[in-house]
Amino acid sequence: MTELLWGRQQQPSRGPKPAVTLAGIAEAAIRIADAEGLDAVSMQRVADDLPVTKMALYRYVPGKTELVAVMSDLAVGAPPDHDDLPWREALKTWALDLYATFTEHPWLLQSTIGRRLLGPNELAWMERGVEKLSDSGLNGGEQLDSILVLTSHVRNIAQQAMTLPGSTTGLTEEDIGQALAEILSTEASRFPSLTAAMQTAALNQNQGLEFGLDRILDGLELLISARKD
Structure with missing residues (x-):
């Protein structure tokens, strides 16, 4: 292999x-x-x-x-080069690039899990991510775990957002959103908090992706700042 x-x-x-x-x-x-x-x-x-x-x-x-x-x-493939960006922006862009890769080839969500040998391109993605944290003050384990958390978030959102080839659901994101809105319009008393949140939410495909990335990076920034104090 x-x-x-x-x-x-x-x-x-x-x-x-x-x-x-x-x-x-x-x-x-x-x-x-x-x-x-x-x-x-x-x-x-x-x-x-x-x-x-x-x-x-x-x-x-x-x-x-x-x-x-x-x-x-x-x-x-090889990871895009963002050497000119500061660490936080670089890692967010790295994560969005990874999401785009899963979007282009959804089956990668199946083939890149479990214990297995990694090829040069996958290791290059890891190298590019860890590289952005090499001067952060985080130890090696924390750097690797940071990339693992970012990757896991990207994978989870990609898994939810995409319909894999061969899926039999036949439903689009719009279909699901419309069906949920119709259900909540008649069941508002049963799900009041969810209904209120849905009414003020500007839902889009990448909202959860970017929200989660920003919160993960907020946490890393606090940790990195604490290490440098």
Whole structure:
């Protein structure tokens, strides 16, 4: 797995010139996952989208588990560079960039969980985030935990906001909001606090995302200030 993720595995050298590359295989798998969800990805399905047989794919990648790891790191991509920003603004922008990545490839919410080896792009995202806290006065564990909390918030909001490919709900964010408003209009006495809050809330897709990021960063700023006093 490490050799695949980090590009250390030798490509087939015998026989005619290869019709595909590992990157090309991963890109085909990404197209399938973007359109239909991660469950739609299989070695046979990827082979059908490429000019090779299923058995030929095994010369490049042992199976779906390894393929998902490679395609996930490729889809995550390298983190955008925001070196010119102060730490707080840089971390918020970093988190919003991560949310945009999940928006572009919702299946990453499934493929990037659990204990697993990380590829160069995912580690680059972590490096970029931790780098912004390297001179903050926080110790290494606190720096890593700060990035974990930010990432967890982004993932949670993304999970709630997006309809994954293959979902059968068929409901949009507007559908849900309208249905909830109709329910509360007739059940206001049963849910008075919720009804009052909804009446004054300017709801939008990123409201919870940015509100949560700002509160997390408020807490970090207080901690960093305390360490420097």
